[in-house]
Amino acid sequence: MAVTGQLDGSELSVPTVEAPKPGLMKRWFKGSSAYLYLAPTFIILAIFVYFPIVSSLRLSLNRVAPFGNQEIFVGAENYTRLLGSSEFWNTVKVSMWFMVGTVPIGIVLAVAIALLLSYPVRRLSWLHRMLIFVPVVISSAIAGVLFRLLYNPVVGFINHWLSFIGIDGPNWLTDRTFALVAVIIAVVWRQLGFNVIIALAGLQSIDDTLYEAAKVDGASAWQRVRYITLPMLSPTLFFLAVINVIISLQAFGEINILTDGGPGQATTNLVYSVFIDAFVGTSFRGLASAQAFMLAIIIMVFSFLQFRGLGKKVHYQ
Amino acid sequence: MTTLDAVEQQAVEIARPKRADKFKWGEIPLHIVLIAIGLLVSTPIIIAFFMSFTPLKEIVTRPTPELLPDTWVFDNYRTAWNATPFARFMFNSFVQTGLITIGQVLFSVLAAYAFAMFDFRFKNALFAFVIGSLFVPFELIFIPNFITISDLGWANTYAGLAVPFLASAFGVFMLRQFFLTLPRDLFDAAKVDGASNWYYLWKVVVPLSKGGISAFTIFSFLGAWNQYLWPLIITNDESMRTAQIGIRFFLVNQERATDWGAIMAGAMIVMVPTLVVFLVAQKQLVKGIAMSGLKG
Amino acid sequence: MRRKLFALFLALAMVAAACGSDDPVTDPGTDTTEAPTVTTQPTDDGTTDTTEAMADVVQIEFWHAMADDLGAVVDELVGRYNASQDAVQVNATFQGSYDDTYNALLAAFETGTEPNIVQNFDLAAQTMFDTGRLVPAHTLMAAGDAESYLAAPRDYYSDETGMVALAFNSSTPIVYYNADMFEAAGLDAPAPDWTFSDFLDTCDTLEANGVEFCATFGTVGWFFEQILANSGGLYFNNDNGRTARATEVEFNKGQGAEVFEFLSGLIADGHAPNLGNTWSDTDSVFFAGQAAMNFDSTSGARGMQDGADFEVKTAFIPHSDSSERNGVVIGGAALWLIDDEDDAKDAAAWDFMKFMTEADQQVTWHTGTGYFPVLASLQDSPPDELSTFWAENPNFVTAIDQLATTNTTNADGSINYAVLGGRAGPFPEIRRIIVEAYDAVLNGGLSAQEALDEAAAKANQALADYNAFFE
Known part of the structure; x- marks a missing residue:
């Protein structure tokens, strides 16, 4: 069975799995104790996920004093102010560029590497996998610290190595464009192990007999990738796209450690802007909450658009 | 074969891939390419490793960066360990991670069991309630959570670090899938024996789902260990900082030319637990990740 | 069966609660405020045993923003203070950069985890005044004390009523x-x-x-x-x-x-x-x-x-x-006393703040870092060790001259x-x-x-x- 890529709000269970017949179960598990089993999860989610949505909404309709001790109701002022502010649109733009920079590259790299890894070899495959998978356990904070060293203009390695091939490396963290590229590289790197594993799982779920049949028909290696692997991999690609979009929109640790949102606001994405407005300097919680709402809406819209756009092309086995 | 068996099988194959029947010379270019990619991917960690043994004097006085130290020293680890209470940070991280992992696994098992086995009013609504939380970005809720935890007086406490994360919608969903695949005969047998729900959960369901539970445990462990934004805002007492925040403060705590050797030593210290988990439980980890593909 | 489930939740709740209160650091209030402050009122029979005395030590939380080699000198001075008496124990915490410290303090006012003393930078002055949570320094100073400071740092941290914070580390x-x-x-x-x-x-x-x-x-x-x-x-x-x-x-x-x-x-x-x-x-x-x-x-x-x-x-x-x-x-930072609503505690914190700006500490601080001494007396009539130090280290005098020649x-x-x-x-x-x-x-x-x-x-x-x- 394939790892199916269904994202549909109404039906989230994996369709191939049959639940035991309710009629029989009903008699045995006479339900009310179910609520006790659910209670801890329910309580935590209610207090720390659903309730905050409501209070975020309330905060976003108020101006909140720097010490959190006063609130002035201002209605939609925070929202209108954001929509009219070039800084807000800049953070949206940074978030979008960030997504465009991380998601396609991350997925292409992952699939390419997974294709190489899926070719059976006699020995050493454990080593290949270990070296390639390892970023999966690296935190965003550590990734930030490691890349901060690599990009350092004095003791960093990247520009030093670039100089071997005759390239005079840029100011990675103080040039607007390269700072964004620098953070994108760090995030793609941290995400790579995860993506390769997902891609490999997808590849290995493809039935070998399809390839054998294609070989018999004289398909070239590229043709087999193009006409068998990629279509059969589409549910996995779909999943990778969704999860990577969400992860890229939520990038925080690398930005905090590498650039602090700078230079200027070149790497201030929405999340970072929320953080700055809420917790840096005298805070503006109302404005921050309004931005958080916008971010949430963008994340949901993207999930939906992707589902609509990709969903039609996705191949289900 | 069920979906989850398939994933289990895949995970085994991903971590310990099937081997070709015999060695072929033609593989050699592939090996070279893969090792090169592997080295490139691990470069940041390899550099950190070597840098952590290089004396500061060497780092700042070299005309160009070099990978290997001329003299290997252990001082950087001593500096990092003494300059910041890393022992305490690591302990805090273990407590936070432990609480979150235990909470998520336990509560997810309970909730998944209810969703998989029970029939009750509002089941669908409650399931939607749980799954819906997957779509709420953390950024939307961390400001109110900060206020809630503050009002509870839980800032700078393990409770404040862990409680908001004790439930996992993903865990509920994934484990429910597992529980649904268990063979029907077992229910009947248990029913005949007059087993209680509670007994059945712990004596039958959990042992049979060990694979899925351990995969989720690793997944949950890594997520908790690597948390950054939340501990950054909810702790300000040095003795309550976690390792991830500790490394950030250690980086900030550089008044003069940055002591990269000590910083990398600190980074290595913070990475070790996750690297150990990676080496020891690679299979479970891979399985947990492969199964997260089911979520979509 | 249900009872078991309940017991389990109860146990977990207790674990969570325990995490919330058992650790001494989690609740800075309990270990100190509950203890009678023997420091100011010795017991009448005078037989306070050591363990009890230990429990009665006033704990003062002190946040600072001094990194690296500067932080080491802060730790040295704090150690010197703690060793100099046994009524007050000052616990110093490095809070990152000046900005980090400022952010952490504002958040702490919300979470109720603010320290007794914070070293907060020059730029924070107006915000600090506006918190309404300070004990202004001049309310605790003896008459004429303010005059012992150099005019620039004194005036920088003063409002119309007088000196609010104690300039500690001033720089240019x-x-x-x-x-x-x-x-x-x-x-x-x-x-x-x-x-x-x-x-x-x-x-x-x-x-x-x-x-x-x-x-x-x-x-x-x-x-x-x-x-x-x-x-x-x-x-x-x-x-x-x-x-x-x-x-x-x-x-x-x-x-x-x-x-x-x-x-x-x-x-x-x-x-x-x-x-x-x-x-x-x-x-x-x-x-x-x-x-x-x-x-x-x-x-x-x-x-x-x-x-x-x-x-x-x-x-x-x-x-x-x-x-x-x-x-x-002047740049740098000052020590701000945050009202703990406990006079004994505020007094203890004030005692430490005064100590940090005394001549001996200011000399150690100056020679160990480069921040100039904030006491007028140290510049008007420096002790011999300081004159010798300046003669040998002219780099430490530049900032002092630069400020002294300011219009x-x-x-x-x-x-x-x-x-x-x-x-x-x-x-x-x-x-x-x-x-x-x-x-x-x-x-x-x-x-x-x-x-x-x-x-x-x-x-x-x-x-x-x-x-x-x-x-």
Whole structure:
């Protein structure tokens, strides 16, 4: 069975799995104790996920004093102010560029590497996998610290190595464009192990007999990738796209450690802007909450658009 | 074969891939390419490793960066360990991670069991309630959570670090899938024996789902260990900082030319637990990740 | 069965609760406030045993922002205080940069985890006043105590009622230079009143002699603020926010553009590398011999002198060609006493604060870091050890002279608000806005004036947002 890529709000269970017949179960598990089993999860989610949505909404309709001790109701002022502010649109733009920079590259790299890894070899495959998978356990904070060293203009390695091939490396963290590229590289790197594993799982779920049949028909290696692997991999690609979009929109640790949102606001994405407005300097919680709402809406819209756009092309086995 | 068996099988194959029947010379270019990619991917960690043994004097006085130290020293680890209470940070991280992992696994098992086995009013609504939380970005809720935890007086406490994360919608969903695949005969047998729900959960369901539970445990462990934004805002007492925040403060705590050797030593210290988990439980980890593909 | 389930939840709840309260650090209040403060009221029979005495020690939480070698000296002084008496135990916590400390403190007021004493920087003054949570220093001082401080740090941290915070670590920005490079280029020590043109001439000479970068500095807000003051420019309206709450910035008027053009031009024209908003990478470049001059605080005198393997000398910061040298504002930070609503505790904290500004500690602090001593007596009649130290370490005197030669009054005798320093609630954000203005010039193609105008618009918005709550 394939790892199916269904994202549909109404039906989230994996369709191939049959639940035991309710009629029989009903008699045995006479339900009310179910609520006790659910209670801890329910309580935590209610207090720390659903309730905050409501209070975020309330905060976003108020101006909140720097010490959190006063609130002035201002209605939609925070929202209108954001929509009219070039800084807000800049953070949206940074978030979008960030997504465009991380998601396609991350997925292409992952699939390419997974294709190489899926070719059976006699020995050493454990080593290949270990070296390639390892970023999966690296935190965003550590990734930030490691890349901060690599990009350092004095003791960093990247520009030093670039100089071997005759390239005079840029100011990675103080040039607007390269700072964004620098953070994108760090995030793609941290995400790579995860993506390769997902891609490999997808590849290995493809039935070998399809390839054998294609070989018999004289398909070239590229043709087999193009006409068998990629279509059969589409549910996995779909999943990778969704999860990577969400992860890229939520990038925080690398930005905090590498650039602090700078230079200027070149790497201030929405999340970072929320953080700055809420917790840096005298805070503006109302404005921050309004931005958080916008971010949430963008994340949901993207999930939906992707589902609509990709969903039609996705191949289900 | 069920979906989850398939994933289990895949995970085994991903971590310990099937081997070709015999060695072929033609593989050699592939090996070279893969090792090169592997080295490139691990470069940041390899550099950190070597840098952590290089004396500061060497780092700042070299005309160009070099990978290997001329003299290997252990001082950087001593500096990092003494300059910041890393022992305490690591302990805090273990407590936070432990609480979150235990909470998520336990509560997810309970909730998944209810969703998989029970029939009750509002089941669908409650399931939607749980799954819906997957779509709420953390950024939307961390400001109110900060206020809630503050009002509870839980800032700078393990409770404040862990409680908001004790439930996992993903865990509920994934484990429910597992529980649904268990063979029907077992229910009947248990029913005949007059087993209680509670007994059945712990004596039958959990042992049979060990694979899925351990995969989720690793997944949950890594997520908790690597948390950054939340501990950054909810702790300000040095003795309550976690390792991830500790490394950030250690980086900030550089008044003069940055002591990269000590910083990398600190980074290595913070990475070790996750690297150990990676080496020891690679299979479970891979399985947990492969199964997260089911979520979509 | 259900009972078991309940028991389980109960156990978990207890675990969670235990995590919330058992650890002593989690609840700074309990271990100290519940204990009777024997420190001030010894038991009548005088037989307090040791364990009880231990429990009665007043715990004082002290947050500071002193990193690295500076933090080590703070720890030394705190250790000295704790060893000097056994009634009070001060626990020092490093909270990161000045900005980090400021952010952490504001968040702590919400979470109820604020310390007793915080070392908070110059820019935080207005915000600190506005918290309404301070015990102003002058309410605890003996009459005339305030006079023992140098005028600049005293006035900086005073409001109309008197001194609010105790200046502890005061600094001014200076230029560290590589004396070997200056000598090789045949350059003399820079004159105290050197202008931008003099500076750029020096750059040309140095660079003609093969120096890679003439200077290095981080694109932080401080150097702009200071060189603007040195050129006689105001930062905020209402006399730099000193006679009434600042409502608008002034930095984009008058001298502002000339100063900002000089600073951003050093980077744009390749005289200085663009290292971004940093205090440490600049030192790396300076130590590595890539730059001849390094703008930094006098607080780095010790580290700079010890870290370099060439001779380090120091000079005043330059001023604009179109102005006379005006002098500098004090930087650094002060100790603020936060009201614990427990007089004994406040008194204990105050005792420590006073200790930190006593002559012995100030000498250790000064010689160990480079922050100048805040006591007037130490400059008027220095003890022998200090005179000897200054004779041997002239780099430590530059900042003191730079401040001493500052024009605190204008020609007409009125107060020179430019060097008294700006005061505004959202000053830290405004500093961040200046960091962005550097980028607007260096990457965004704006002129210095355009970048400052853009920054002024953002800063004025921040002022309006803040002031709205304090009308």
